[in-house]
């Protein structure tokens with residue numbers, strides 16, 4: 001019997017590939033238009049290219065340990081596991097190694113950034129305190145058969161950039177208009193309630209069977225961008241090292257601020273309002289800055 005997953009249906013459309021895009025074209029045609037794209041040549045000057053291999057991480061960071069699903073692994077151990085990973089026995093998938101905390105000296109390897117001056121996660125006019133708690137960038141280590149555990153939308157209305165620095169990764173994307181077919185979890189609507197997306201129970205989740213998505217391989221050296229609100233899931237065909245970056249700019253700034261404000265309010269109602277006002281004011285100044293430069 002044919003697989004009924006909308007992720008594995010025959011003939012799914014892919015994601016457009018572009019090269020030689022200027023920041024201005026990228027911001028206009030994909031960020032403002034809220035369209036995903038794969039940039040084939042964006043990393044051509046990155047030091048990480050060809051350097052971030054399992055051997056590099058084993059030799060330089062092998063002693064570091066981190067936890068995946070409650071179990072501790074050293075980086076050296078994990079690099080071995082991602083090489084021998086199988087569909088039946090996938091290596092642990094580390095999808096949340098914050099570069100700022102774990103590998104701060106590697107930040108220079110992933111320059112230049114995609115949005116240049118318009119990137120508000122590093123903009124000089126954004127007070128650092130406003131961004132506290134927002135994870136800017138992460139490294140993902142994975143092996144054959146591993147995948148992110150749940151179909152989801154990324155937090156805080158941030159856009160997403162993922163760059164493959166070693167191996168390939170398969171992406172499944174659904175546009176925001178497919179949200180009713182995703183069964184958002186009532187307690188956490190950014191996660192889908194569909195628990196086995198590659199072989200779903202369509203009696204329990206009939207609308208999921210009608211979802212219309214995109215399926216695409218991101219190859220080594222390529223960068224995918226997808227805008228806020230897009231549902232996504234990945235699958236890994238072999239040893240893989242990816243760099244993930246959250247993206248904040250003029251068109252998602254207010255949504256980001258509103259989301260973050262809700263979080264601040266829970267922690268301190270006294271500080272939340274002035275912090276929000278400061279964010280609004282910084283946003284207006286950066287809008288002017290963007291206008292001058294575009």
Ligand SMILES: [Fe+2]
Nearest residue numbers: 152153154232
């Ligand atoms: Fe994600």
